Amino acid sequence: MQRDYYDLIWGGILALLGLGVAAYAVAHYDFGSLRRMGPGFFPVLLGIGLAGLGTIIAVPAFGRTTEARAFAWPETIGVIGSLLLFGLLLNRLGLMGSTAITVLVASSVAPRKGILWRLVLTVVVTALVWVLFVLGLDMSIPVWPQGY
Amino acid sequence: MTTLEGLAQGLNVALDPSVLIYSLFGALLGTLVGVLPGIGAMAAITLLLPITYYISSQAALVMLAAVYYGAQYGGAVASILLRLPGTPQSAVTTLDGYPMAQQGRAGVALFTAMISSFAGSMLGIVILVMLAGWLSDLATSFGAAEYTAMMVMGLVAASTVGTGRPAKALAMVVLGVILGCVGTDVNSGVQRFTFGQVQLLDGINLVALAMGLFGLAEVIGNIRKAERHGPPAKVSLRQLIPTRDDVRHLFAPITRGTLLGSFFGALPGTGSTISSFLSYALERKVSRNPERFGHGAIEGIAGPESANNSASITAFVPTLTLGIPGDPIMALMLGALVIHGIQPGPMMLQDHPNMFWGLVVSFGIGNLFLLILNLPLIGIWVSMLRIPFRWLYPAIIVFVCLGVYSVRGATFDIVMVAGIGAIGYALAVAAFSPALLLLGFVLGPLIETNMRRALLISRGDAMIFIERPIACGFVIATVLLLAVPLVKRIRTR
Amino acid sequence: MIRRNLRPHLMATSLVAGVLMSTAAMAQDWPSQPLHVFVGFPAGSSPDTIARLVADPLADALGQPVVVENKPGAGGVIGVQQMLAKGADGYNFGININGPMTTAPRLIKDLGYDPATDIAPIGLIATSPLVLAVSSEFEAATADEFIAAARDEPEAISYGSVGAGSGAHLTAELFSDAADVQLFHIPFQSYAEVTTSILGGEIDSGFMAPSAALPHVQAGTMKMLGITSLEPFAQVPDVPVLAGHAGLPDDFRAELWNALFAPAGTDPAIITRLHTELDTILNTPEVQEKMLAMGWQVQPGTPSDLADRITQDTAMWGGVIDAIDQGN
Structure with missing residues (x-):
């Protein structure tokens, strides 16, 4: 209490x-x-x-x-940070780059050790995003890193 | 032409093979797109828009309508399984749908949402066919004073949606209304609380607000919790089907929800949001154990889902007869009609009976497709919950970003959703109701513009809210809603 | 987010572009990649439909895809900003309504661009006048009677607009000023809301797109007293022009328009080429019919015509906004 x-x-x-x-x-x-x-x-x-x-x-x-309720500080910072990165990097790194970074940063606060599953997850999510949004929805969004 | 002849003609149009195929295609695409959190019908329709220029006007409209409903069915999936609502209506569905999913009853929740949507749509069609003329008069008899009084009543009635202390509930409503003030003021053109950000001129992005307050707040809180509990146990197909007791609980809420939805749907603009919230509040009020609400009450899904689906059926009446679109998607459909040289308006039923009745019949067929399509998918959606949350949530975050971005292609909105998510989590930890904030955000600006408009029309005479009978009715209802609980409390003391 | 130093940045890129590439070489290879057309309104809106009607044949003519990018917001302004942010590389263009080119600098703080120096006009696409519409039960049957009634009792006749600072609002104020009457302004959010309110008897009148009033006129519940173009409009040929009638000046004109433009600094050869293609597209009957069905009259013209139009309208609406500001 x-x-x-x-x-x-x-x-x-x-x-x-x-x-x-x-x-x-x-x-x-x-x-x-x-x-x-x-x-x-x-x-x-x-x-x-x-x-x-x-x-x-x-x-x-x-x-x-x-009753005491814990505030999940690390998770808040990880999730919000990954969102901010996505928003700020999208126009520079494109959809693929910013998705990969966002997934890596977001998964860094997951309570499970290991680097391999994080890399696999990054590849899977990035591929899924490409299939759904670029191939499927043909969304108007920069896909690859921009030249300038 | 009699209604029966109209329906026969409509059946003829809707059963045309090419129209049927476009309807099926639209339903399929709408569902798939709707399941992606935050990506609503808008994204799918944008994709289809170029096609609509080249196919017949009937096929085009039927396809777009099917996408619209499909996205609603799909939207319920993201709301129930992951607490990721893209609209205020689906935010209501999360209130009890998500707790049910947490308790391992996701299948039942999805089944309830779909069957209620289907029943609501079908009953909505019956009401539309019988009362089309009356419904189209309804919109013109509602002026600024009526809208103001009605929405104030809606806000007061629905404020009971949240749980917890009244001051906290009310504070969320007020905060929502304040957030709704951000942007260009319609009446004066003044840019309020925009702090030099041109991206804020049209206000805060609704999808960003809904996804941040509900979805992101949940993701943050759930990362550690989910790891401790592990994924829910595997459910057999039998457990997906509601118990006899569950089904018994559905009839009355669906009927009540449909009646509410059909009425409010005919009033352009607010219909589906206000009827979802009102239906939820009503179900809780009539329930013998209202404490179950918010913890997985099946009526809390059935009522609002039938309400918002029937509302989106009757919403076609003002859209087609007055040319007033209820939301941006309806506006898109109007655009598709105009491109084919059909100007919606009071003459629509006379000049283009094919179109009108064909559309009505195809609503029914489209919803049938959706039910047949979606019931078998429930098993697949539920099995998605067996993916460990640490695998799921990074993908959810990316999807939220894309859902928010898809609204108007602004990275500004992604930065916004990050901030809203942090605040949303902090509010959730302190047990504030995000649903009420959303309700205030949607209704607040409408109340403000209509109240100011009503007072301009009456040249500053506040009696306009009492003198006009419909407005007066809503004012009396609001007073009763506030007074009755107060009197009850005094008596019990 | 808006780059506050947008203008210097743009000028720098255009300078560099000008120095590095010889005009002839660039124009020869152009276009070697898809063109992007930024529209400041959502998919399905009338500016978007106009853009798509132009984009398809343009893509055929140029042999490269023309991608319509919907960047809605702030009455079209976001679309212009996004186009400018991409720079003048010969592949970014905008199709937008008059507001962001004429009244936006007056109405929006922190606009981030100046239409006079940051925009290179390519050509006008289409124009739409507004009609003065009232309920069929309204006593006045002509614009003269309307004005006479308004003069009898200032502020007694109300009108609906689609928001403070909107074309409908400014047109009504321009009309009031020219006719020397005072009308009572009540803002709404869409023409559909204005017509419903007129039908419901809440307000008396409104300046609106002909296509918004037409269905109700056909149903016998509304009437159109006059139109703000200099010539009768093909969609509603029976409606008399207001100019020169009812004591209004002969050049009384208030039109909404859509135009194609580029960021300033775009290669002049590209602008000339696009203008030629646009001219051809706008002269096809099929495109003209489709635009007219939506209430738009195609209006081909040279880049300098468009530049003149922007200057004229900016001055005209600026005067109206001044008058409104003083009135408050």
Whole structure:
């Protein structure tokens, strides 16, 4: 058992986000009137609402305990990192290159040792992607590394 | 022409061998493409578009419609097995479908989804045939005030979809609506919360949001868990078939879902999303043990699946008679009609009865194909779960990237889905409901534009929501939805 | 993501391209690989269909595939940006509507390109006027009556557009300004929504594509009071032109258009060749019929015609946007 950190932190984040949204909208967008609601009308009200809800979530969590839930840090970093690599490399390395790198990086956080299965998986997935998306769907996407 | 004559003529068109073949081909392609997470009917239709210029207009439309439904059937597979919904409707299916798959009942979940989709479509066709005229009037009697009131009611009713504390549920809805504000404001043209990113002018990519919140969050949480538990035990064919008890549970949810779906489908734009969520909320409300929902309740699949399929049938009424496409895929089909010189509109039924009735009949035939095609495939899909998760998830990640990219060919969206995935996982660990965020995201902008439009039309008079009878009905329903539980709680104290 | 330093980068590539390759040699080998045409709208939309109608015969004429790349978003702007990001190598082109070439620099912050310096026009493809449509129950039967009614009571007559800053919105404002009336603007997202709202009696009028109004006119539920082209339009030949009527100036014209263009710095020989091929394609009756069925009138013209059109429209719509900004 531990203090309910998740609700505490998320309640806080949501409250701050709500305030931020409301403040940004007040500063940048016209609030308007009931007849002609401006682009700021909804964001301001929603931001204030979220700030209120965040507070309601966070405050009671101070005194409450809950069962501990682990946060999978390595997996989060591996998965998100592999996605980012795919997005950033796609236009340079093409579909084949970025798929291979993404699979290698993503599988690096799998709880199983060994390099061979990872290489096999990389080849299999890359081939599968080629068959499905290039051969099958003829997707408009750079396939091989680009010259420049 | 009577309805019966129309149907006879439609049967004639739909049973034409070339039309039949295109229908079968479309159903097959749609299913295969729909199974790929996030790659919806759009990708398949883009592929087929050049063909549609060269075949008859009937064959073209029948094929595209078959792709559309096929992708819905296929989409249920990715949602139930891997929790990878590409649309808000399939996100509802994951709520109970994925827990069932985790419990080793993936076969039953898939069977339920398919049989409910089929039944929903068929009943939807019956309703469409009987009420086509009424359904087409429905859309014109719904103005901005009616849409606003209806969607507020939908949002309030469906907010019970999530489990857990009300403040957390509500916070997700509000967060969803805020995310929905990102992009160009229709009413003023102002670019809101885009921070100089032109890629954000049309808002956050819905597929990226759905896949990040559901699929990626699940992948991250599951990598270590799956290794501990290992793949589910091998299931025999017999276990794929629902028990008699399961089937008994299906009739009422399918009927209720179809009625909801048929009504909301005729209202362009929101039909299928709102009816899926409402059907889920309704099933939970009428259930004798609502606590089962979210942990593998079969009604939680049957209701919404029949609702969204019947909604996509009746959605063809406004598409064809008013030229209002319900979604980008319908818009594509309209484009295919126009290329063949057929302008959708109120004269469609009179000028092109062949087209209209042929399409109606071919919906039925297409759905029959899909059922026959998909039932034997269930075994294959389920056996996919026997692949160790460490082999599966890197492929899922690549598929998610491609699914998101396929929407509009932007690598920006892949970077977005990475961020959404991280936030989605953090929200999931803290037991926030991603479904409600998605609901707020879809309905929020519609509520905002319609409410602002209604007030422009009434020149700022808020009475417009009370004076118009249909809008007033929804307002009363919303008040009741909020008041009844409150009164109940006070009484029990 | 948008490259903020797009322009210097482009100029550098085009300079290098110009120095390294002699024009003649390049034009002789061209095309040696598939051409890519970037369309700023999704598959099946009308700009996409127009692009595909042109791409097929173009591929036949050039002996190389012409790939239509749908990069939808921001009213066509994303398509232009993606084309520019690929550079002026003689294989990247764009087919897009007027917005990204004319009003986008005014309406979109951080656009990342300047139509005047970053784009090489090749040729106009087709134009579409807008019609002023009202419900058949609306009291005015002609544009004159409509204007008279609008003058009686400012802001009493409402009109629907497809969003703030859209062609329909700007056209209505241009019309209001020329006719010296005040109409009440209510934005929608699509023409279909506007027509439904007119039919439902929520709003009074709207400027819209002829093909959006036509089915309802045929069904007797709507009527078209005037059209914004200088000549009657073949799809709706009975609708009178607004120009010169009802006190509007003789040159009152507001049209949407689609055009083919390249990144600035593309080899002039390639542009001339493409313009010639486009001209041939647009003069085939089959292509003309298909475009007309979608509500577009083919409008072949030289690259400099297109450049003039861009300049004129940019000035005209810029004035309208100024007036709207001042009004608020």
